[in-house]
Amino acid sequence: MTVIEVTGAHKTYARFRKPPEKAVDGLDLVVEQGGVHGFLGPNGSGKTTTIRMLLGLVGSDGGDLRLFGRSVPHALPEVTPHIGALVETPLFFPNFTGRLNLRLLADVAGVPAARVEECLEIVDLRERADDKFKSYSLGMKQRLGIAAALLKKPRLLILDEPSNGLDPQGIVDVRGLLRQLGSDGHTTVFLSSHLLGEVQQVCDHVTILARGRRVAHGRVSDVLAASSTTADVRLRVADPMGAHAVLESAGFRLTSLGDSWAVHDVADPSSITRTLADAGHYLSELSPMAADLESVFLELTSGVGRDERSPA
Amino acid sequence: MSNETTLAPEAPELDEATPGSLIRSEVRRITHRRFIRWLIILGAVGYLVILVIASTQYAKSSPEQLEQGKAQLQRFVDEQNGYREQCIQNEVPPGEDPEQFCGPPATAENFGNPEDFIDKQPFLVSDELPGFTIGIGVMVACFCFLIGATWIGAEWSQKTLMALLFWEPRRLKVFLTKIGVLVVGVVALAALAQVVMIGAGLFFGSTKGTTTVPDEFWGDLFAQQGRIVLLAVFLSLIGFGIANLIRNTGAALGVGFVYFIAELIMANVKPAWQEWFLTANAGALVNKGGLTLYIYTNEPSLQPDGSFSQGRQLLLTNWHGGLVLGGLALVLLLVGGWLFKRRDLT
Numbered sequence: 001m002t003v004i005e006v007t008g009a010h011k012t013y014a015r016f017r018k019p020p021e022k023a024v025d026g027l028d029l030v031v032e033q034g035g036v037h038g039f040l041g042p043n044g045s046g047k048t049t050t051i052r053m054l055l056g057l058v059g060s061d062g063g064d065l066r067l068f069g070r071s072v073p074h075a076l077p078e079v080t081p082h083i084g085a086l087v088e089t090p091l092f093f094p095n096f097t098g099r100l101n102l103r104l105l106a107d108v109a110g111v112p113a114a115r116v117e118e119c120l121e122i123v124d125l126r127e128r129a130d131d132k133f134k135s136y137s138l139g140m141k142q143r144l145g146i147a148a149a150l151l152k153k154p155r156l157l158i159l160d161e162p163s164n165g166l167d168p169q170g171i172v173d174v175r176g177l178l179r180q181l182g183s184d185g186h187t188t189v190f191l192s193s194h195l196l197g198e199v200q201q202v203c204d205h206v207t208i209l210a211r212g213r214r215v216a217h218g219r220v221s222d223v224l225a226a227s228s229t230t231a232d233v234r235l236r237v238a239d240p241m242g243a244h245a246v247l248e249s250a251g252f253r254l255t256s257l258g259d260s261w262a263v264h265d266v267a268d269p270s271s272i273t274r275t276l277a278d279a280g281h282y283l284s285e286l287s288p289m290a291a292d293l294e295s296v297f298l299e300l301t302s303g304v305g306r307d308e309r310s311p312a
Numbered sequence: 313m314s315n316e317t318t319l320a321p322e323a324p325e326l327d328e329a330t331p332g333s334l335i336r337s338e339v340r341r342i343t344h345r346r347f348i349r350w351l352i353i354l355g356a357v358g359y360l361v362i363l364v365i366a367s368t369q370y371a372k373s374s375p376e377q378l379e380q381g382k383a384q385l386q387r388f389v390d391e392q393n394g395y396r397e398q399c400i401q402n403e404v405p406p407g408e409d410p411e412q413f414c415g416p417p418a419t420a421e422n423f424g425n426p427e428d429f430i431d432k433q434p435f436l437v438s439d440e441l442p443g444f445t446i447g448i449g450v451m452v453a454c455f456c457f458l459i460g461a462t463w464i465g466a467e468w469s470q471k472t473l474m475a476l477l478f479w480e481p482r483r484l485k486v487f488l489t490k491i492g493v494l495v496v497g498v499v500a501l502a503a504l505a506q507v508v509m510i511g512a513g514l515f516f517g518s519t520k521g522t523t524t525v526p527d528e529f530w531g532d533l534f535a536q537q538g539r540i541v542l543l544a545v546f547l548s549l550i551g552f553g554i555a556n557l558i559r560n561t562g563a564a565l566g567v568g569f570v571y572f573i574a575e576l577i578m579a580n581v582k583p584a585w586q587e588w589f590l591t592a593n594a595g596a597l598v599n600k601g602g603l604t605l606y607i608y609t610n611e612p613s614l615q616p617d618g619s620f621s622q623g624r625q626l627l628l629t630n631w632h633g634g635l636v637l638g639g640l641a642l643v644l645l646l647v648g649g650w651l652f653k654r655r656d657l658t
Contacts, residue, residue, distance in 0.1 A: 013656075013658075052656075052657070052658065055477070055478060055481070056477065056481045057474060057477060057656070057657040057658070058656040058657065058658060059654075059656060073481065076481035076482075077481055077482055080478070080479065080480070080481050083478075085478045087474075087478075090475075091470065091471045091472050091474055091475035092470075092472065092475065093341075093345075093466075093470055093472055094470065095345075095346045096344060100340075100344060103340070104337050104340055104341055105337070105475070105476075105479055107333055107334075107336045107337035107340060108333070108334050108337045108476065108479040108480050109479055110333070148475075
C-alpha cells in the first residue's frame, strides 16, 4: 500500500529582483507502507519543499501529490490526524514549558494528556518538561519536536533532519527509535536527511534527490548495487608486487589498499583470475568492493540532468 | 496543484480521528501568553491607580461648604453683572441696543452648581461617570490593540502558526478561531473594565457625592459602554489585522505610531480628511450623539445660521464612527485572511 505518492511535482519560488528559483522540478516519489524511507539530497535539492507541499504549507505549481491515496492539499483534513511531522527546526513558543507546548498541540487533535507524558518519556524529557522551551539545548528542542510528531501515534511520521543538534547518544537513541517505529507494523517513517550514514544505517528504502528531481530510488542495498555497475574489486595475493606488475602490464588500473589491491573498472573479474593464473599468481581473495552510500550519493548528485536510475 | 480531491483505488481506510478542540487549545494559548498577561496586569495596575487618584479628588460637601459655594457663586454672578452695568453705561456705541451689545444679565444657572465653587467637589454619578467610562474605555481599547497585534504577531515571528497547521490544516478555520478567541477575550476584558467602573462610580457617589441620576441616565450610559466595548473589539481586530499582514508585532505597533504622527500632520495639511481619521471616528463612536468636528477652510463660507465663518461644523455620528473603524478592521481581516489562505509558509 502506498503511503506517499508524488507524480511530476513542480514548485518554483518567485524571488524579489532575482530570477525565480526552481525548487522541485518534476519530482516523482513513492513511499510504501512500513519501514523507514530515506529522502536524501544535498542542501537545496528540494527535500523540505517537497515535505512542505505534502503538508500543505506550500502550494505546488503542478503534479499530483497523495497521502494515503488521497490527493493533497485538499484531503489534508482527512489525513492529517494520521501524520506526525517535524520540519526543520521545532516550532514552539519559547516562554511556554515543553509540557505546555505539547498540551496545546494535543488539545487540537484530541490527544489525551497521558499520551503527552508518554511522548515526553520516549524522548527522555520528562524531568525537564516544566522548563521553558527557550532554556532547552538544541538537542532537547529537537527531542521535543520529535515528541510532538509522535503525539498522534501517526501512521506516517515525517521527519526532516531529526538528528540536527543531537549529541552522539541522542543520535543513536533517535535512530534506534526510528528503526523501532519502522518495524512496528503501524508506522511508516519518512526520513529526510543529508546524513548519508544515517540513511544507510536506518533506512530500508531511499529516494535520492538532486536539483528538485529524483535521481535514484529503491531499497538501499539495491541502489548501492545498481551504482556499482562498473565494479571495483578487491584483490589479495601472496605476492602483491608481482601481481601488481602482471596486472598493470595487462592493462588493469590498480590502487593500493595497504595489504591488498583495488582493481578498478573491472568488467569481467574472471579476466583477472585468468591473467594472474597464467603468470603463476594464485588468488587468496577476489571480492567486489561494495559502494557506500556516500560515493553513490556524490556520483548521483554531481551530474546535471542525469537520467533517473532505479534498480527496481 | 490539483483542484480535486480524488481517492486512489488502493487507498487505505483511515480511522475516524478523535475530535480535538482548536478553540480549547487557542483559549489555553492566549491565557498563557506572557506578554498578554503582562499587558493585563499593567492595565489593571494603571486602572487601580487612576481610581485611587480619582478618589482623592472628590469629597462629599458639608452644608457649610455648600453655603460657601452658593455664596461664592453669587459673588461671581454679581461680579459679572457689575461688568455688564459698566458696559451698558460706558461702552455702548451710539445707535446700538445696550441689551444686545452687552448681553443679558448673568444668573447662577449660567455658571454651574454651588458644588463647582468648592475645593473638593462631590462625585455626582450623573456628571462624572460617563466621562470616566470613556477614559477607562479608551485606555482599555488601546491595550486591546496591543493584545490583538501580539496575539498573531508573535505566532508569525515564532513560526508557531506553521506548527499549528501540521495539526489543523484548514487555514481559514485556524484564522477564524484565533479571531473568535480574541474577540471573546477582548469583550470580556473591556466589559469587565466597564462593570468595575460602574461599581467604583457608585461607590464614589455613595461615599463622596450622590448617586441620584436622571431617568434616562442608565440607558444612555449602558449604550455608551456598549459602544466602548465595540471600540475595544475594533481596535483589537485592527491590531490583529496589521500584525497579520506584516507578520510582526513590533512592526504593527510602529505602523500605529507612524499613523498617529501622520494624522497630526494631515489634520493641518488636509483638514477635510479629519472625517476619516481613526481618532475622530473613535470619539464619534463612543460619545453620546457622536462628535462634532470644526473643519477650517481657506475661504469664509456661509453657515446654516446665516453667518460667515472660515470653517464648517461636521457631525460624525456614532454610526459613522462605527462604520469607519469596523470597515477598516473588516478590510484588514479579509485581505489578511485571503493572503493567509493562499500564501506559501516557508
